[in-house]
Ligand code: AMP
């Protein structure tokens with residue numbers, strides 16, 4: 413199959429929107445831009461269309477998908493909310509939608525089991541990307557859209573990255589430019605709680621704990637993870653093809669004779685302990701200069717791809733401070749690494 417790329421202007425072009433919607437209506441799959449990473453979309457109400465997403469990604473059926481809505485009101489078409497839960501959800505939507513927050517909520521029967529891997533809950537979000545928002549609105553039905561990469565690989569943050577992952581397997585990629593956040597959405601399971609809403613953090617992402625605390629108590633399970641709670645959150649994920657190592661401290665790095673290494677550096681500074689440690693074949697910086705976590709998030713998957721394609725035998729990555737967006741960045745680095753620390 414030949415994969416076509418259509419460029420959508422900063423706001424949106426009618427041709428791109430119409431072509432994407434026509435494919436979705438035909439039960440086909442199409443790669444779509446969002447502010448987090450590119451998604452591979454299908455009509456969430458059509459089990460056969462959703463099956464094509466699993467097939468193209470080679471994604472196991474136990475890993476449920478996130479569905480995207482075109483409006484806040486649409487949540488009642490897909491989720492079964494008690495009045496108490498609805499109140500909390502309204503607050504969260506008001507604060508964070510459209511945006512990079514996914515909520516796991518009780519589902520209605522219209523959502524086929526294949527979307528949720530048979531679970532009674534569904535993960536929902538509303539994207540703030542102008543092109544995705546318009547496609548969701550015009551299509552009118554929820555769109556199931558996991559990241560547009562092969563299972564376990566690096567999430568794509570540009571149309572060209574999608575082409576590398578899924579070229580030849582899907583009919584169309586809508587190019588909406590580089591992703592603003594660059595990391596997958598934050599996922600929370602929402603509960604009413606006795607005093608305050610309970611927000612169970614299932615995946616760290618662009619909406620950080622400090623922001624969520626405004627609405628409720630944020631609960632993060634320490635390891636071992638309960639796999640039944642967020643089934644797709646495998647420890648090994650987002651992985652480049654060559655091994656990636658992270659170390660507790662720089663001195664733990666012991667290069668193998670004759671092997672070449674690339675460094676994924678936070679800000680390219682010797683004081684972080686890695687720049688002068690070895691004669692790196694290639695160095696890529698997450699946030700050149702001062703070091704900004706937002707810039708590092710946006711660039712993370714792009715830089716991982718560059719290092720993966722650079723021809724080195726292995727990658728060594730510096731971690732960043734475990735605050736704000738740093739929590740999500742370190743989480744992705746750990747999952748991309750061959751050893752979990
Ligand atoms: P992706 O769409 O690839 O960014 O990943 C979606 C992730 O959302 C899955 O890997 C799950 O961990 C999580 N998820 C989706 N649906 C549910 C659900 N019903 N309950 C808990 N986690 C979910």
Ligand code: MG
Pocket residue numbers: 558559567
């Ligand atoms: Mg994914």
